[in-house]
Amino acid sequence: MAEKTIFWFTISKFNLIRSLYPEQMEEKLVKKKVNLLGNQGVGKTSLIIRYVKDLFGEEYLKTIGTNIYTKDVQFEEGMVKLVIQDIMGESGFKTVKRGAFKGSAGAIAVADVTRPSSLEGILNDWILTYRKYSSEDNPIILAVNKFDLEKKEIKTDDLEKSYSEFDHILFTSAKTGRNVEYLFKYLASKVAYNMQVSTNDLEHIILERELDTPKDLLDVMLSISSESGDISYEVREGLLEESGIDKFDLDEKIYSIEEENVLRFAKLLMYLYEEEDNVYSFDLIQKVLKKYGIKY
Numbered sequence: 287m288a289e290k291t292i293f294w295f296t297i298s299k300f301n302l303i304r305s306l307y308p309e310q311m312e313e314k315l316v317k318k319k320v321n322l323l324g325n326q327g328v329g330k331t332s333l334i335i336r337y338v339k340d341l342f343g344e345e346y347l348k349t350i351g352t353n354i355y356t357k358d359v360q361f362e363e364g365m366v367k368l369v370i371q372d373i374m375g376e377s378g379f380k381t382v383k384r385g386a387f388k389g390s391a392g393a394i395a396v397a398d399v400t401r402p403s404s405l406e407g408i409l410n411d412w413i414l415t416y417r418k419y420s421s422e423d424n425p426i427i428l429a430v431n432k433f434d435l436e437k438k439e440i441k442t443d444d445l446e447k448s449y450s451e452f453d454h455i456l457f458t459s460a461k462t463g464r465n466v467e468y469l470f471k472y473l474a475s476k477v478a479y480n481m482q483v484s485t486n487d488l489e490h491i492i493l494e495r496e497l498d499t500p501k502d503l504l505d506v507m508l509s510i511s512s513e514s515g516d517i518s519y520e521v522r523e524g525l526l527e528e529s530g531i532d533k534f535d536l537d538e539k540i541y542s543i544e545e546e547n548v549l550r551f552a553k554l555l556m557y558l559y560e561e562e563d564n565v566y567s568f569d570l571i572q573k574v575l576k577k578y579g580i581k582y
Contacts (some may be wrong), residue, residue, distance in 0.1 A: 318477045319369045319389055321420075323412040324396035325404050329431040331372050332460035333396060337470045338370070342461050352386045352512035353519050359474040366474045374508075380415070384491045385509040387419040391477035394469060396429045399457065400437045402444070405430075409448055419491075425453040425476040429469055434459040489570060497578045500545040504531075506574050507552050510567055517558070525554045549580065 322330040331353070335341050338355045353372040358365055373386050393416055397405040413426065428448070430440050445455055454472060458465045492506050511517045511525075526533055529551035531543065552571055559568040 317367045317369050318391045318474070319371065320473060320477060321371045321373060321386055321390050321393040321416065322396055323373070323393050323408060323416055323426075325398075325407045325412075326374070328396045328398040328401070328404050329460050330396045333394075333429065333431060333458065333466060333469070334370055334372055336460045336463060336466045340463075342463075352382060352509075357470065359471055366478045368470065368474055368477075370470075381492060381495050381505045381509040382512060383415055384419045385513040387416055388491065388513075390416070390420040390424060392425040392427075392473055393420075394427050394429055394473055395452070396431050397440060399430050399432050399440045400435055402439050405440055405444075405448070409451060413451060425473065426451070427469065427473055427476075428452040428455045429458045429465075430455070431458045431460060433457040433464055434461045492570065493573060493577065497574070500543050500548045503545075503574070503578055504543065504548045504551065507548070507555060507571070510570055510574075511555055517555075521558070525551060525558070529554060549575075 322334065324330050332342060334355050335343075338357050352374070355370045355372065357368045357370065359368055371386050371390075374382060395408045395412060397408055408428070416424075416426070428445075428451075430445070449455070453476060456465045456469055458469055460466060492509060495502065495506055497503055497506065508522075511522055517525075523533060530547040531551060552575060556568055556571050559565075559571070
């Protein structure tokens, strides 16, 4: 009951602001970019697919770089198009995160109810990075996911110390659908009147990155293909496979990745952008390779 009261209070606030600034709200409510934060395996992708498509699969869905989903959320007096970005959960890919957080209006942080370490990762890593590259004022909602499982290591009492970090906390289940629709609608109501826009530029974020290892280079290439290149998941997966890179190795194994595989991935991206006449992304990869010490 309390959750519904908070939700409708937020909607009322949104409608009040919309009535005061109708022209500005009509113009800026077209799209709102939001992010899902959290370590790999917590169920971020499953939550999105449950909400957007009302589907659930038992298989583990591996995110490569950033995957984008959209959903129109209807309110009493308007509509918000959520552009939901699902980010790979591996902690080492800093450029992917920074590029995804650029221009974000809000986020859902996802923890696994069976893994207390997943909540620690949110508090000690994800939130800090998100706040740094988006806005300090952006709303963040915590979803403690997989509540359908019997083993529950994160309980309400365990969340007391983290209440101040989040605008709202919910126990969710992508499998059963528990609180999933409410979760995204609540976020939509919070970001509908959020006028904060990040001033970080994607190219600046990418080119300021130190490129000392093949892992660093792959981090940047995944960011470009996710954010500026508009390449589908299936194409990215195919290019990685053709380059000899297993998408399931994008974790601790990535530190031993071969440089030649990453360079092949970069060149395949360039060929693709050249064919699509995507001059911006093609040139950006050339700049990155030059910084890495490769002449092309």
